[in-house]
Structures are given as structure tokens and as C-alpha cells.
Amino acid sequence: MGNRAPLPLMLMILAAVFAFLYLPISVLFALSFNEGGMPTAWSGFSVKWYYSLFANKDITHAALNTLIVAVISTILAAILGTLLAIGVDIRRRKGRFLETIIFAPMIIPDIVLAIALLSFFSLLDVTMGLHTIIVSHVVFNLAFVCSVVRARLKGFDWSIVEASTDLGAPILVTLRRVVIPVLMPAVVAGSLLAFTLSVDEFIIAFFTAGAGRASITLPMQIFSMIRFGVTPEINALSAIVMTLSVVMLALAQRINRGRLPGQ
Amino acid sequence: MADRKPLYLMTPALVWLSLFMVIPCLLILALAFFRRGIYGGIEYDFTFENIALVFDPLYAGIFIKSAIIAGQAALIASVVGYAAAYAIAAMPKSRQPLLLFLAILPFWSNYLVRTYAWIVLLNREGLIVSVARALGYNQELPSLLYTETAVIVGLVYNYLPFVILACYAPLARMNAEITEASRDLGAGGWTTFRRITLPMTVPGIATGFVFVFVLSIGNFVTPALLGGGQFQMIGNLVYAQFLTANDWPFGAALSMALIAIMMGLLTLQTFATERASGGRVRDADG
Numbered sequence: 001m002g003n004r005a006p007l008p009l010m011l012m013i014l015a016a017v018f019a020f021l022y023l024p025i026s027v028l029f030a031l032s033f034n035e036g037g038m039p040t041a042w043s044g045f046s047v048k049w050y051y052s053l054f055a056n057k058d059i060t061h062a063a064l065n066t067l068i069v070a071v072i073s074t075i076l077a078a079i080l081g082t083l084l085a086i087g088v089d090i091r092r093r094k095g096r097f098l099e100t101i102i103f104a105p106m107i108i109p110d111i112v113l114a115i116a117l118l119s120f121f122s123l124l125d126v127t128m129g130l131h132t133i134i135v136s137h138v139v140f141n142l143a144f145v146c147s148v149v150r151a152r153l154k155g156f157d158w159s160i161v162e163a164s165t166d167l168g169a170p171i172l173v174t175l176r177r178v179v180i181p182v183l184m185p186a187v188v189a190g191s192l193l194a195f196t197l198s199v200d201e202f203i204i205a206f207f208t209a210g211a212g213r214a215s216i217t218l219p220m221q222i223f224s225m226i227r228f229g230v231t232p233e234i235n236a237l238s239a240i241v242m243t244l245s246v247v248m249l250a251l252a253q254r255i256n257r258g259r260l261p262g263q
Numbered sequence: 264m265a266d267r268k269p270l271y272l273m274t275p276a277l278v279w280l281s282l283f284m285v286i287p288c289l290l291i292l293a294l295a296f297f298r299r300g301i302y303g304g305i306e307y308d309f310t311f312e313n314i315a316l317v318f319d320p321l322y323a324g325i326f327i328k329s330a331i332i333a334g335q336a337a338l339i340a341s342v343v344g345y346a347a348a349y350a351i352a353a354m355p356k357s358r359q360p361l362l363l364f365l366a367i368l369p370f371w372s373n374y375l376v377r378t379y380a381w382i383v384l385l386n387r388e389g390l391i392v393s394v395a396r397a398l399g400y401n402q403e404l405p406s407l408l409y410t411e412t413a414v415i416v417g418l419v420y421n422y423l424p425f426v427i428l429a430c431y432a433p434l435a436r437m438n439a440e441i442t443e444a445s446r447d448l449g450a451g452g453w454t455t456f457r458r459i460t461l462p463m464t465v466p467g468i469a470t471g472f473v474f475v476f477v478l479s480i481g482n483f484v485t486p487a488l489l490g491g492g493q494f495q496m497i498g499n500l501v502y503a504q505f506l507t508a509n510d511w512p513f514g515a516a517l518s519m520a521l522i523a524i525m526m527g528l529l530t531l532q533t534f535a536t537e538r539a540s541g542g543r544v545r546d547a548d549g
Contacts, residue, residue: 010350014362017347021369021423024380027390031383080276087273101280108288109481109525111498112518115505116287119294119515139283142276193371200373202484207505222375226488230383238376249371253364 025242032239037232049236058213059237062221069130069205069217070198073137078191080138081145086179088146089153105143113139114207121208128210133217136208137201141194148190148256149183156182189256196248200241294515305511313516322500326520329496332411333479336418341472343419344426348467351427352434363431370424378488381417382408385489409491417489418479426471433467434460466536473532477525497521 032050036043053059088098105113117136121128164174180187202219209215218241225234295313298306316322351362369377384390385407392404407413437460445455479485483498490496495503497517504514 007353010353013346013350014354017343017350017423017427018365020343020420021366024384024420025369025372025377027383028376028380080279083272084276087269087271087276090272091269101277101285105280105284107477107525107529108284109477109498109518109521111481111483111501112288112291112521113284115501115514115518116291117283118505119511120283120287120290123290135283138279142279146276196371200375202375219373219375222373222379223484226375226379226382230379230386230389234379235383238373238379242372242376245372246368249368 028235028242029239032232032235034232034235049232050240053233053236053240056233058216059218059221059233061213062216062218065130065215066199066218069133069137070195073134073141073198074191074195076134076138077141077145077194078187081142081190081194082149082183082187084142085146085149085153086175086183089150089156090158102143102146105140106147110201110203114204117204118207128208129215130209132208132210133205133215136204137198140201140204141198144194144197145187145190148193149186152183152186152256185256189252192248192252192255196245200245291515292519294512295519297512299510299512313512314519316513317516317520322517325495325500326497328494329480329498330524332415332496333418333476333482336415336422336479337472337476339415340419340423340426340475341430341468344423344471345430345464345468347423347427348430348434351431352437359435363428366427367424370421374421375484375488377421378417378485381413381420381489385413385416408489409493411490411494413489414486414496417485418475418482421485422475422478425474429471429474430464430467433464437463469532469535473528477528480524481521 033045033047034042035046035048037049084102088102113136117132118128121132126132161174161178164178165171169177200219202217202223205217206220206223209217209220218237222234222237222241225231225237294305296309296311298308298310298312300306317326347366351359351366354362382389386392387406387408389408391407395404441463442455442459445459446452450458480496481498481501482496483502486494486496486499487502492499497520501514501517501521504510504517508514
């Protein structure tokens with residue numbers, strides 16, 4: 001931008017916005033190491049809340065469930081989303097209907113998709129549990145992987161693929177030897193993002209988990225804990241969950257930065 | 264390549280989306296026109312009652328209330344987010360990617376945790392109250408948590424990164440020569456901003472505003488946690504129909520209304536974007 005905007009003002013705006021974005025999170029982090037557990041008085045550094053977290057069976061159970069859901073739904077979404085992205089890119093002719101369907105999972109309000117899936121599963125008399133959460137998470141995860149992969153495919157020269165097929169390689173070989181290597185960074189980055197989304201997703205999991213505590217996920221556990229008030233354990237759990245997301249995002253950013261070969 | 268190939272690549276995903284998104288959503292649409300059974304089930308005779316009930320003053324009031332809260336959140340987030348995006352775009356080019364990354368980072372951390380952070384700050388024994396006390400403010404403070412303001416703050420906090428992202432894209436794309444030309448022709452900084460920069464970046468603001476509004480109006484986590492059940496928003500109402508009141512057809516009708524509002528706004532936003540780019544073409548011609 002060529003606007004010679006007054007620099008001090010711009011710096012002040014940035015400082016204020018970043019303070020607003022980061023102060024609340026930082027307070028949580030700091031409090032999770034507060035020995036006394038009181039939100040208002042600092043009584044010394046301690047990691048005891050993290051220990052008590054790992055001793056809490058409810059939380060470890062929920063964490064395990066979350067891991068199962070996130071890993072399986074991410075793998076499925078990575079496969080489906082990548083194939084979809086390739087298909088859409090090859091097709092060239094842009095269909096409005098197709099675009100809408102692919103884009104929809106990202107913009108439909110969570111609550112609407114959640115109740116729609118709940119109604120769908122219960123009308124079909126499907127017993128709900130981790131498997132229904134997985135199936136539901138794949139919906140938005142695949143849309144996500146698809147959009148990341150499509151972004152990378154922009155500017156990809158399909159004539160390389162044509163060259164490969166013209167030279168007699170079957171389509172699957174071409175996919176494996178030519179297309180996949182180019183796409184891998186985007187697929188991995190998209191999968192990391194999808195994994196993060198799945199770990200953090202609360203509303204859809206909440207509605208499709210079915211009754212009882214058997215298939216409770218970490219966000220569901222956090223939600224029910226928060227409703228009982230502020231505890232040092234939630235602070236510690238929050239710090240862990242947040243760190244995980246940040247690491248995933250940073251990793252995804254790093255992996256997907258490389259340019260396409262041949263450009 | 265042959266035309267058949269894209270289709271079989273797309274099929275698995277499209278089948279998945281049809282089965283677990285399109286059909287369930289159509290099902291909800293259909294449910295909205297059925298009657299609620301006496302014991303909470305669904306009776307399959309056609310009725311407009313649920314749709315009519317959405318317009319009942321009681322529920323229409325909740326819609327309006329939700330829209331006002333979502334509107335306030337979207338407005339504040341748009342102004343702050345635009346200012347932040349503008350400031351980022353004014354920084355040296357080499358710094359911008361990192362600043363943008365830092366602005367979006369919180370958006371990727373857990374939504375519940377981000378909302379919970381505000382409970383920690385705002386509650387009766389929370390940080391803000393104790394800082395006020397430490398500064399010598401001893402009067403009884405009005406409750407900060409479980410208020411409308413708390414809900415709006417929570418929504419702005421959670422969705423601000425997206426607005427920054429949406430506004431940054433058009434700001435960064437802006438051609439330096441255009442604003443320089445405006446200056447060379449004698450326009451001041453403010454005039455250049457108002458007449459050139461702002462109109463050209465309207466699509467970004469519109470995207471950010473609509474996004475925050477849509478996500479806020481259907482939100483049920485933030486009102487539940489920061490509003491403390493003091494008041495209901497549509498999201499909470501939908502939630503209650505499905506999990507406590509057991510009136511699925513009415514819950515379905517409510518979410519259809521939610522979708523209708525969303526689609527209306529997205530159409531408006533597309534319109535705003537097209538108008539903005541149309542304006543640019545005209546200017547270039549003139």
C-alpha cells in the first residue's frame with residue numbers, strides 16, 4: 001500500500017489489537033502455573049495442575065476419544081478432499097452448484113449441521129457414538145482439505161500429467177508419481193488443519209455423540225467443566241489444547257510454504 | 264484428459280457430502296413442515312404451524328434480539344478488524360506475513376477455551392475486578408460476566424481474526440500507484456482514504472461483517488457461557504428444541520430461518536462485492 005499512513009498511529013493500533021487478542025489467552029497460561037490456583041493471587045510457580053489433569057480419568061478418557069475421532073476423520077477427509085480437489089481442478093468447467101456444495105460445509109452454521117445430522121442419524125435408528133462423530137467431522141474436514149489443496153493446484157500445469165499419460169503411464173501411476181508429490185505439502189498442511197479443527201470441534205460432536213459419557217470428547221468435557229466455574233485444572237487443560245493448535249497451525253504454515261516445482 | 268476422470272475422482276467426496284450434509288439438511292427442511300407428536304416424536308402430517316410459530320412475537324423477538332447482538336458484534340469487529348488490517352498493510356512488506364499470522368493464530372485455538380478466558384477475566388473474583396480494586400475502586404462493581412456486553416465482547420474476540428484476514432487481502436492488493444496518484448493530484452490523506460482506499464476495500468469489510476454476523480446470530484456457546492442463560496439467542500433456542508423441549512419440527516423451522524437469513528446476507532455481500540468491482544471498472548473507463 002502506498003498510503004504514507006502516520007506510523008505511530010498504526011503501531012498503536014497494532015499494539016492495542018494484539019493486546020486484546022493475546023492478553024486473555026496469556027492470563028490463562030499464567031494462571032495454569034499458579035501454585036495456589038486462585039485467579040487473583042500469585043502464590044508461586046507449579047506444574048501440579050498439569051499432574052492432576054493427567055490423573056483425572058474423565059479427562060484422559062475424553063482426550064483419548066478426541067484423538068480417535070480426529071485421527072480417523074482426518075485420514076478419511078485427506079483422501080476424499082484431495083481427490084475432490086483434483087477432480088474439480090481437472091474439470092475446468094466451473095459449476096456453480098458444485099462450488100456451492102463444496103463450500104457449504106464451511107459456511108453452514110455448526111448448530112444447523114449438528115441438528116441435521118442428529119435428526120438424520122436418529123431417524124435412521126443409528127446408534128450414535130464415536131463413529132457418528134467421525135462421519136460428521138469428515139464433512140467439514142474434507143471441505144477444508146479440498147480448499148487447501150485447490151489453492152495449491154492453482155497454477156499447476158496439467159500438461160505434465162498429459163505428458164505422463166501420453167508416455168503410457170496408467171492414471172494411477174500418474175497420480176502417484178506426478179500429482180501426489182506436487183500436492184503432498186498441501187495435503188499434509190490441510191490435514192494438520194483438519195486435525196486441529198476436529199480436536200477443537202464442539203457443537204457437532206456434542207449433538208452426534210449420543211447419550212452417556214462413553215463417547216464424550218475433550219471439548220465436551222471442557223464445556224461441562226466450564227459451566228461449573230473457573231478451576232486451575234481447566235486453565236491447565238486450556239493451555240495444553242491451545243498449545244497443540246498453535247503448533248499444528250505453525251507446522252501447516254511451514255510445510256505448505258514451498259512453491260510448486262516447475263513454476 | 265478424458266471428461267470421465269474428474270467425475271470418479273470427485274465421486275467419493277460428493278457421495279459423502281450428499282449423504283451427510285445435503286440429505287440431513289433437506290431432512291431438516293422437511294421436518295419443519297411436520298407436526299410435533301404428543302410425546303415429543305414427529306407426526307407426519309403437513310403443517311405450516313412451525314413456520315408460523317417462528318414469526319410469533321415471542322420468538323420473532325428473540326430473532327430481533329439475536330440480530331441486534333450479532334449486528335453490534337459484527338460492527339465492532341469490522342471497525343477494529345479493518346483498522347488492524349490497515350495497520351498491518353502499512354507496515355514494511357517483509358513484516359506483514361508474520362503480523363498476519365499472529366493475528367490469525369488465536370482463531371485456531373479452541374473456541375471454548377477462548378471464551379473461557381473471558382470468564383476468567385470478567386467473573387466476580389476475576390482479574391478485571393481485582394485490578395479495579397487494587398487501583399482503589401472499592402464500590403460494588405456491576406456484574407461484568409453474564410451480561411449482553413460480555414456476550415458481545417466474547418463474539419468480537421472470537422471472530423476478530425477472521426475480519427482482519429478478510430480486510431487485509433484487498434488492502435494488500437491495492438496498487439500503491441493509485442493512492443499516490445490521488446495524492447499527487449492534491450487529495451489529502453483522509454480524502455484519499457475515504458474516496459479511494461475505503462471504496463476499493465468494501466468487499467473485504469462486507470465479507471468480514473457478514474461472516475461475524477452469521478456466526479454470531481446462530482451461536483449458542485457464547486450466550487450460554489458468557490450470557491449465563493440470562494437471555495436466549497436463536498442458537499440457544501434451537502439447542503433447547505432438540506435437547507430439552509423435544510420439539511424437533513419447531514427446532515427445524517428455526518434453523519431454516521437461520522439459513523434463510525444467512526443466504527440473504529451472503530447474496531447481499533456478493534452484490535456489494537460485484538458493485539464495488541463494477542465501480543472500479545467504470546472509474547477506469549471514465
